[in-house]
Amino acid sequence: MTSRFPTEINHIKAQGVVRILWNDDHTGNYPETYLRGYCPCALCQGHGATRKFISVPDAKLIDIHPIGNYAIEFHWHDGHSTGIYTYDYLRSLCPCPECDSSDDRS
Numbered sequence: 410m411t412s413r414f415p416t417e418i419n420h421i422k423a424q425g426v427v428r429i430l431w432n433d434d435h436t437g438n439y440p441e442t443y444l445r446g447y448c449p450c451a452l453c454q455g456h457g458a459t460r461k462f463i464s465v466p467d468a469k470l471i472d473i474h475p476i477g478n479y480a481i482e483f484h485w486h487d488g489h490s491t492g493i494y495t496y497d498y499l500r501s502l503c504p505c506p507e508c509d510s511s512d513d514r515s
Contacts, residue, residue, distance in 0.1 A: 413431055413432060413433060413496060413497070413500050414431070414432050414478075414496045415429045415430065415431055415432070415481075415496065415499075416430050416431065416432050417429070417430040418430075418473060418481070420470055420473060422470075425440060425441045425442070425469075425470075426438050426439060426440055426441065427439045427441065427444060427470065427473070429499065431500065435503070435505075435507075435508075436505075437499075437500075437503035437504070437505055437508070438504070438505070439499075439502065439503070439504060440504070441468050441469060441470045442464075442465065442466070442467075442468045443502070443504055444468075444470070444483060444494070444502075445463075445465045445468035445470075445483070445485055445489075446462045446463050446464060446465060446468070447460065447462060447463075447502055448463065448483075448489065448491075448492035449492045449493065449494060449495075449498055450489075450491040450492040450493075452491060453492065465485075465487070468485060468486070468487075469485065469486035470483055470484070470485060470486075471484045471485060471486055472484040476493055479495055479496060480493045480494055480495045480496060480498075481493075481494045481496075481499065482494070
């Protein structure tokens with residue numbers, strides 16, 4: 410079980426951002442293109458150990474669905490929805506300056 414989990418998830422459509430408030434009071438603002446680019450599914454990431462960014466210009470988020478008590482599934486404008494973003498994975502992706510300077514994104 411993860412020690413960090415979202416307490417609030419908001420899709421701010423006008424800004425193209427998903428804002429996640431974590432249980433440790435950290436807030437992450439995840440741009441839609443950033444989330445789509447780091448989709449964790451095998452089609453996007455392959456089966457290697459290295460995390461890849463796949464550029465999907467103008468990615469638009471359509472819907473967000475919880476997966477149990479451990480993950481989120483995003484549904485994208487291009488019909489893609491196979492990526493299951495675990496809470497640990499989402500937190501590791503946090504693009505804020507604080508997290509970006511303390512994490513290895515690869």
